[in-house]
Amino acid sequence: MAKNLLIKNGRVIDPVNSIDKKCDVLIVDGKIAEVGKIESKADMVIDAVGKLVLPGLIDIHVHFREPGDEEEETIASGSAAAVAGGFTSVVCMPNTDPPIDDATSVEYIHRMGRQTRKTHVYVMGTITKGRTGEQLSEMGFMAQAGAVGFTDDGSGVQNVATMQRAMKYASMFKNIVLSQHCQDNSLAGSGVMNAGFNSTTLGLPGIDPLAEEMMIWRDIQLVRKTNMRYHVQHVSTAKSIELIRHAKKDCLPVTCEVAPHHLLLTDDHCRDYDTNYKVNPPLRTAKDIEALKQAIREGVVDALASDHAPHLKSEKELEFLAAPFGIASLECALSLYIKALIEPKIIDWPQLASIMSEKPAKIISVDKGTLGKGKQADVTIIDPDFEYTVDVERFHSKSKNCPYNGWKLKGKVEYTIVGGEIRYSAQGI
Amino acid sequence: MSKNEFIWNRKHLIGLRELSREEIEFILDTAKGFENISTRSIKKAPTLRGKVVVNLFFEDSTRTRNSFTLAANRLSADVIEFTEKVSSTRKGETLLDTAKNLEAMGIDIVVIRHSAGGAPKFLSRNINACVVNAGDGYCEHPTQALLDTYTIRKIKGSLEGLKIAIVGDIAHSRVARSDIYAMTKLGAKVILVGPPTLMPSQVSQLPVQVSYSLDAVIGEVDVINMLRIQFERMGANPFPSIKEYSHYFGLTVERMAKAKKDILVMHPGPINRGVEIESEVADGPNSVILEQVTNGLAVRMAVLFLVNQAAMAKE
Numbered sequence: 109m110a111k112n113l114l115i116k117n118g119r120v121i122d123p124v125n126s127i128d129k130k131c132d133v134l135i136v137d138g139k140i141a142e143v144g145k146i147e148s149k150a151d152m153v154i155d156a157v158g159k160l161v162l163p164g165l166i167d168i169h170v171h172f173r174e175p176g177d178e179e180e181e182t183i184a185s186g187s188a189a190a191v192a193g194g195f196t197s198v199v200c201m202p203n204t205d206p207p208i209d210d211a212t213s214v215e216y217i218h219r220m221g222r223q224t225r226k227t228h229v230y231v232m233g234t235i236t237k238g239r240t241g242e243q244l245s246e247m248g249f250m251a252q253a254g255a256v257g258f259t260d261d262g263s264g265v266q267n268v269a270t271m272q273r274a275m276k277y278a279s280m281f282k283n284i285v286l287s288q289h290c291q292d293n294s295l296a297g298s299g300v301m302n303a304g305f306n307s308t309t310l311g312l313p314g315i316d317p318l319a320e321e322m323m324i325w326r327d328i329q330l331v332r333k334t335n336m337r338y339h340v341q342h343v344s345t346a347k348s349i350e351l352i353r354h355a356k357k358d359c360l361p362v363t364c365e366v367a368p369h370h371l372l373l374t375d376d377h378c379r380d381y382d383t384n385y386k387v388n389p390p391l392r393t394a395k396d397i398e399a400l401k402q403a404i405r406e407g408v409v410d411a412l413a414s415d416h417a418p419h420l421k422s423e424k425e426l427e428f429l430a431a432p433f434g435i436a437s438l439e440c441a442l443s444l445y446i447k448a449l450i451e452p453k454i455i456d457w458p459q460l461a462s463i464m465s466e467k468p469a470k471i472i473s474v475d476k477g478t479l480g481k482g483k484q485a486d487v488t489i490i491d492p493d494f495e496y497t498v499d500v501e502r503f504h505s506k507s508k509n510c511p512y513n514g515w516k517l518k519g520k521v522e523y524t525i526v527g528g529e530i531r532y533s534a535q536g537i
Numbered sequence: 538m539s540k541n542e543f544i545w546n547r548k549h550l551i552g553l554r555e556l557s558r559e560e561i562e563f564i565l566d567t568a569k570g571f572e573n574i575s576t577r578s579i580k581k582a583p584t585l586r587g588k589v590v591v592n593l594f595f596e597d598s599t600r601t602r603n604s605f606t607l608a609a610n611r612l613s614a615d616v617i618e619f620t621e622k623v624s625s626t627r628k629g630e631t632l633l634d635t636a637k638n639l640e641a642m643g644i645d646i647v648v649i650r651h652s653a654g655g656a657p658k659f660l661s662r663n664i665n666a667c668v669v670n671a672g673d674g675y676c677e678h679p680t681q682a683l684l685d686t687y688t689i690r691k692i693k694g695s696l697e698g699l700k701i702a703i704v705g706d707i708a709h710s711r712v713a714r715s716d717i718y719a720m721t722k723l724g725a726k727v728i729l730v731g732p733p734t735l736m737p738s739q740v741s742q743l744p745v746q747v748s749y750s751l752d753a754v755i756g757e758v759d760v761i762n763m764l765r766i767q768f769e770r771m772g773a774n775p776f777p778s779i780k781e782y783s784h785y786f787g788l789t790v791e792r793m794a795k796a797k798k799d800i801l802v803m804h805p806g807p808i809n810r811g812v813e814i815e816s817e818v819a820d821g822p823n824s825v826i827l828e829q830v831t832n833g834l835a836v837r838m839a840v841l842f843l844v845n846q847a848a849m850a851k852e
Contacts, residue, residue: 426633
């Protein structure tokens, strides 16, 4: 490993320090030493002319399926996909088999992540033991072991009293967030797609948008009461984001994330029963997409998160009703955000860097998301205009359940630098 | 386009939503030609001789299945009966594996019934044989709607301008969906009748009227199609009791008194006597329920004939 790494002449963007200018970044001993015009020599120099130099991207919502479903993804394969997608940190969801509901499991995820030496691997623990929605799990011990938050993702905590207890209890721990997959099961029923005209003509059971909105509304009332820091995962409807906008106006400690598929795809895509479009929360309507984009423009959305959910081809090659939910998109997520947000000028690059790095870091309370002097050198260098065609066969992920296969997208990851080490390079390492 | 010029070129019959009026009429006209086979002394035509039809049924069925079997037999095809419980996601043979296995035996036409909407479409994308939908989830049941419209057309001459009520569990009914597509394409006005809890999401986007009152509708319709209350799909308790349902939506002798004298009473079967329809009405002079069954045979012969012809033309 080069002790000194100099990134020359890129467009350096660091929203935390209000930097957006053509300059250099010097990395020494794994830390950011200097940002500016740098003349000094270095062991290695990266020519970044025409490239963007961003604080390392952070995806706070991925499923790496380990332990339990290693045929779909492992921490090693998922981490390789992450750095190929420009992500220097990821947060694994705990809905594995068994679920991550104790300190030992948290430590296991961390260990596998360290051994892989690709991206930083963080993890959330479950809110309830066994992810059953009943007994609280040992959130204190898991937090001590390094869990960055808690969620029963895959489903929401259904019982109001249990969720209230979780919020009250967790509020005594510092730097912890409770994160919720908002969906009221009594309303969602056995639904497999958005409830609407498309579900009616396809003859498939629908998931009413209200199922998501009800739980968000409910949880916001609990936040009002407990003041626990609370994060809404993969917001998918216009009314959901409206509820969150209001909660923020009331200065409640509420944050939220949006997934790329909820910015680019609608339930019209389900018309051919292609199970690669089966995802939970389901693809909604053009109206919802517009509302989410508007919220991103206004700064209501704190993070973009892929909800990378790998599944085997054999699992997805089933009737729409029987196939599992999920889209694997970690490796092309950045390009998807460019298509959804930069190309139509919803936001600019500093704003994108903010919701892909600065703000996600804050949600999980890690000292990242900036190129500030002395910070750990997590840096993503991209060529924003490079156009390519998505080819799932070239994915590092073990799974190919990606509806964007064949799409022409912009934005190529040139280098992913983690703790000062080049962990991914488009030319190969 | 005149009917003579029309060329049927679909090797699958997945649903009626995707069919044009001309295509639907072409099937009905073709069925007319097959009707008299059943009245001959030798009830067989050589049309599908040497062809293999498989009845791939993942859901219980008596009349549809037997009707397809008989239709295939009358056209001299060999028929394989294949009954399966729906396989689970991870263990057991998947739908795709089952179909590929059957295809390896050299079948020509798959008639599939499945509890998952879209299963026939999924199959048609993945195998070379013709696929005929015999009912998928609550998506479509095209041959039922074809025999319904065939029956109406035969008696009334045409569907143009007719008012047709479809009554009952619209939300979970594949028959209702296929009927809506076929009947509206053929020029009828369709009124859906049932409690709001049994109406599908955004039903108003369909080219139909919706009414929650059978009493308000019964006097003005030319045809009434009483859907079966499917107790197996009633887990969510969409109405308080059968008694209350029958009170509001049952076709009783009393209600029939308010109907047009020449109203056609239809039911896709099997009927729940005393639930959605009273016995006196089901067996009464306006009922065409058994004619529907008879006509189903001709319609299914036409469908098997047409998809096979299209497949041969493509080879």
